[in-house]
Amino acid sequence: MNNKHRERSVKRAKKATVRERLADLLELPGDLAYNGCIITLIGEREILLENYRSILEYRSDHLLVLTGNGKIRIQGVALHVLYYTELEMKVTGQITSVLYEI
Structure with missing residues (x-):
């Protein structure tokens, strides 16, 4: 270095x-x-993300979201972004994991 x-x-x-x-x-x-992202997981069927910056990848088996402090990867089956605004987004489907990537 x-x-x-x-x-x-x-x-x-x-x-x-x-x-x-x-x-x-x-x-x-x-x-x-x-500048943290708030993640609210409702069972294994819904997730609400607040304070995110942008969606980097969106497929039915995973979603990669950019936040102020890194990336969040949501993995699952039949994932669907129900809605998104500048402040929050709601994702539905069978959520199998939520990973924080720096």
């Missing part, structure tokens, strides 16, 4: 630490403080 890359990593870590302390001080919810 070169020095320039190492310096950027250190700056990002310091920035994250300051953000964490400020969020704790202000008692902000995690989704606001860390």
Whole structure:
């Protein structure tokens, strides 16, 4: 790893630490403080995603969604995006797994 890359990593870590302390001080919810995606799984048939950025892949056996902190892969059978808006999306079908990818 070169020095320039190492310096950027250190700056990002310091920035994250300051953000964490400020969020704790202000008692902000995690989704606001860390730009987190909220995932609500309703049994094995529905999933609601909030605070996502975009859909990267959409097939009947998997859905790959970009979030502020990485990617979320939903795997299953007969997956269907019931609706999506700028803020949330609802996926139905037989959900077999939800994976977080950095």
